[in-house]
Amino acid sequence: MSILKDKNILLGITAGIAAYKSASIVRLFIKAGANIKVVMTPASKDFITPLTLSTLSKNPVYSSFVDEEDDNNVWNNHVELGLWADLFVIAPATANTMAKMANGVCNNILLATYLSAKCPVYFAPAMDLDMYKHKSTETSFDKLLSYGNKMIPAGTGELASGLVGEGRMAKPEDIVSFIEKDILDQLPLKGKQVLITAGPTYEAIDPVRFIGNHSSGKMGFEIANAAANLGAEVILVTGPTHQKTNHSYISVKPVVSAKEMYNEVHKHYKSSQIAILSAAVADYRPKSVADKKIKKKESTFTIELEKTKDILKSLGEIKKQQFLVGFALETNNEIEYAKGKLESKNLDLIVLNSLQDKGAGFGVSTNKVTFITSSNEIIEHKLKSKAEVAEDLMQQILKQLDA
Known part of the structure; x- marks a missing residue:
């Protein structure tokens, strides 16, 4: 049984090509026994559909403050989402979203939820090589880590641009393993x-x-x-x-x-x-x-x-x-x-x-x-x-x- 069993995990998805891997991340979390809710930036819906993620997570997917498909304009409460989560995992985390997280910009429901969350936050960077190596991105990394967030290191490989190098989002199974190990390493009876x-x-x-x-x-x-x-x-x-x-x-x-x-x-x-x-x-x-079986003979x-x-x-x-x-x-x-x-x-x-x-x-x-x-x-x-x-x-x- 995974240490993630019965954990409430909020998965944040931003607008990067690696968003297609988010479906696999959801499935792995479900397999580990976790409860999953998904929050998306509006632009991330161009890369993977909310319907896919809702079907896999068995929960509604949140991408705006108001449910636009509901005639009553139901408010999606970002504060409640942040408080519900035991863990907040942002994968993929684009350079754009990380810069906003690092500087307190709050112009979509994912960012508002991030600022409301009281739980550990993990982010898995995903971008092209030059973006990954840019000084501003390094500054975002440093700020996010200084706030107590935890970075799941990007891998090296062929990128969407055709370049080969660092910036590829960690594999879904590596993301889950990283989080499990990080939690276990902090537990008081680890090694006992x-x-x-x-x-x-x-x-x-x-x-x-x-x-x-x-x-x-x-x-x-x-x-x-x-x-x-x-x-x-x-x-x-x-x-x-x-x-x-x-x-x-x-x-x-x-x-x-x-x-x-x-x-x-x-x-x-x-x-x-x-x-x-x-x-x-x-x-x-x-x-x-x-x-041999004792036979019933005497009254006592x-x-x-x-x-x-x-x-x-x-x-x-x-x-x-x-x-x-x-x-x-x-x-x-x-x-x-x-x-x-x-x-x-x-x-x-x-x-x-x-x-x-x-x-x-x-x-x-x-x-x-x-x-x-x-x-x-x-x-x-x-x-x-x-x-x-x-x-x-x-x-x-x-x-x-x-x-």
Whole structure:
């Protein structure tokens, strides 16, 4: 999954021959999972039609302040467009438009939107060789970069004039790759490995029966997505679950039993900087497992159980540089028990949720949690989606790491 998934991207198109490549840029952004809107200079419509871009982006295309095809003269609000965008990408960016951007000229909707945007702005220059090398163009580059805009370097090749040299707009796939890399390089967990456990464990009784619990694994998967979206390389060790992820930064390690989870977690712990153990691991397992299905004979049936290895405690005992997070699901004396677990297992943070809270626990899409830190700070959160809880958790971890 691309880091651009679910991003709102505004694509600005100016009047250069490279505008024909804008259709491919839209398609690549859509393929990456982004939401796309297109804003054009009036002259750029001579190079590519709004209909093409509207069809590909599945959104209206904006090229004037007033929708001329609407009898009611609907106003196209450039301020709202600028605020909607998470990213503003101007490709192609002609010498004319860049000069206007650099000097605050605002005579079309694209330029007005640029001046209204609060998000990162990327521009991909496209022009002929002599124009590209002109001192005034270099001045535009310098000014735009000084404002915090980001230039996607032009390539070298055959230009529309027949000259060969610099000024050719970067290839659509290179534009997308440049933006993805730039975003990833700024993420706080770039280069970090985060180890996460999720789901239940199943402890076999015989070949067809097991001891398990109702954990769906959703909370752990949401945490994995949140960590990956911050640039982390995620190792997700998960028990049996129907949850799926296709994030390219998440490596899923499926296991079944507590013993398998213990072994897999320890395999990756030393190389991890953060470990978040959200799995609902069985505390006990059958002492002996029948090799054949147990037949129903007696009116009662007894299974002798033995303790499983405490994965979280074992990590706390060997913890060095790792930031270790545990989860506590309680039904009474929640804060007291969670604090005890935090201390006894040498944790940096524990996430407490109670089965007494409506909307929290297993099998639901929401959760209500309380964070307790190693300095005994208690931070209560209201009921939220598990995705929002995951984001809150990652922000709390970053806050403590920066402290």
